[in-house]
Amino acid sequence: MLFTNLSNMPDQFSKYWPPQDERIQQALLSVYQDGDWGRYHGKRTEQLAEQLAERFAMPHVHLVCSGTVGIELALRGLGVTSGDEVILAGYDFPGNFRCIEAVGARPVLADVEVASWSLSVNSFEQAISASTKAVIVSSLHGGLADVTRITAIARQHGIGVVEDICQIPGAKVSGKIAGSLGDVSVLSFGGSKLLSAGRGGAVLAKNEAIWQRIHVFKERGNDTYALSQLQAAVLLPQLEKLDERNAIRTTSALQIIAATEGIAQLQSLAHESGDHPVFYKIAWAMPSCQQRAALLTRAQELELPLFEGFRGFVKRSDRRCSKPVDLSHSTRAAETTVLLHHPALLAAPGEVESLGQQVKDLFEEYC
Numbered sequence: 001m002l003f004t005n006l007s008n009m010p011d012q013f014s015k016y017w018p019p020q021d022e023r024i025q026q027a028l029l030s031v032y033q034d035g036d037w038g039r040y041h042g043k044r045t046e047q048l049a050e051q052l053a054e055r056f057a058m059p060h061v062h063l064v065c066s067g068t069v070g071i072e073l074a075l076r077g078l079g080v081t082s083g084d085e086v087i088l089a090g091y092d093f094p095g096n097f098r099c100i101e102a103v104g105a106r107p108v109l110a111d112v113e114v115a116s117w118s119l120s121v122n123s124f125e126q127a128i129s130a131s132t133k134a135v136i137v138s139s140l141h142g143g144l145a146d147v148t149r150i151t152a153i154a155r156q157h158g159i160g161v162v163e164d165i166c167q168i169p170g171a172k173v174s175g176k177i178a179g180s181l182g183d184v185s186v187l188s189f190g191g192s193k194l195l196s197a198g199r200g201g202a203v204l205a206k207n208e209a210i211w212q213r214i215h216v217f218k219e220r221g222n223d224t225y226a227l228s229q230l231q232a233a234v235l236l237p238q239l240e241k242l243d244e245r246n247a248i249r250t251t252s253a254l255q256i257i258a259a260t261e262g263i264a265q266l267q268s269l270a271h272e273s274g275d276h277p278v279f280y281k282i283a284w285a286m287p288s289c290q291q292r293a294a295l296l297t298r299a300q301e302l303e304l305p306l307f308e309g310f311r312g313f314v315k316r317s318d319r320r321c322s323k324p325v326d327l328s329h330s331t332r333a334a335e336t337t338v339l340l341h342h343p344a345l346l347a348a349p350g351e352v353e354s355l356g357q358q359v360k361d362l363f364e365e366y367c
């Protein structure tokens with residue numbers, strides 16, 4: 001069986017994640033000592049919401065139980081409802097498609113950019129119809145969507161922009177913090193994420209009306225999708241360390257990408273100058289599906305943290321979604337993407353160098 005999710009990933013680099021630092025240990029101890037771990041409300045969630053609002057320049061925050069629920073709530077916050085269309089990339093996190101269905105709207109697929117694995121501006125523009133109410137813009141696998149241009153186009157059509165920053169907390173797009181560019185953005189604090197509480201997420205809204213709609217939906221005598229004090233406690237010290245850890249990951253990722261450059265037919269990430277990517281994964285596209293399967297089998301034998309990408313939605317039936325534009329890049333991404341998972345990026349420089357060499361050798365053999 002191939003490693004297709006994180007529950008059966010190899011051990012070689014798992015010692016680097018989740019982080020085992022003293023600050024997190026202290027945070028757990030203090031939430032135990034003051035009893036907030038057993039309360040509905042406490043100071044940790046307040047502090048976390050305040051710090052997220054400031055860092056992501058989005059004033060209205062809901063802390064929630066997952067990134068997936070966060071995307072659904074973001075759509076509800078924009079007033080998306082049955083009969084509306086929501087555009088998303090044909091290659092994206094599977095839950096995003098389901099969230100559109102969950103609010104009764106219809107997913108409309110647009111294509112991705114080849115070099116960023118993320119929603120293409122032109123394809124998004126072509127997919128707009130009179131029924132388009134919102135767009136979900138995910139930045140995936142170390143790539144960055146051009147949210148600035150997507151938002152500018154969305155504004156002209158009265159379309160709400162959900163920025164899915166679950167994979168890129170702390171990234172900058174054209175010098176601005178990702179998550180601050182659309183109308184509402186979503187973070188995940190899931191077990192594999194760069195800010196992790198095992199589970200959890202946050203919805204960051206630009207205006208109060210969005211926040212209020214979400215509040216009304218989830219308030220049922222109690223906050224139905226809440227994040228606990230215990231979760232907030234372990235996130236606070238990680239937020240402090242985020243930039244430092246992102247910088248280490250970026251140095252490692254760029255080194256590994258550089259090691260694989262020049263391999264014929266292998267395609268890797270490219271960034272605009274002025275962008276500061278964040279690496280939750282590193283993506284490559286192999287020449288073919290068959291070669292990918294063979295490479296991943298070998299990677300598994302070598303205990304290298306390489307995985308398949310998402311399956312994408314291009315093959316989903318026309319009953320469930322609309323496909324008004326060419327989706328060939330999404331098809332290729334679904335069939336040929338190989339991902340390297342982030343814990344390895346925090347390894348010592350020597351280990352990263354040798355990983356880069358192993359990954360290069362493997363791609364050379366199978367491309």
Ligand SMILES: Cc1ncc(COP(=O)(O)O)c(C=O)c1O
Pocket residue numbers: 065066067068069093095138139140164166167188189190199200201
């Ligand atoms: C791009 C993207 N969006 C949303 C999510 C959902 O986050 P969660 O696992 O917290 O539900 C993920 C999780 O992998 C993701 O990668």
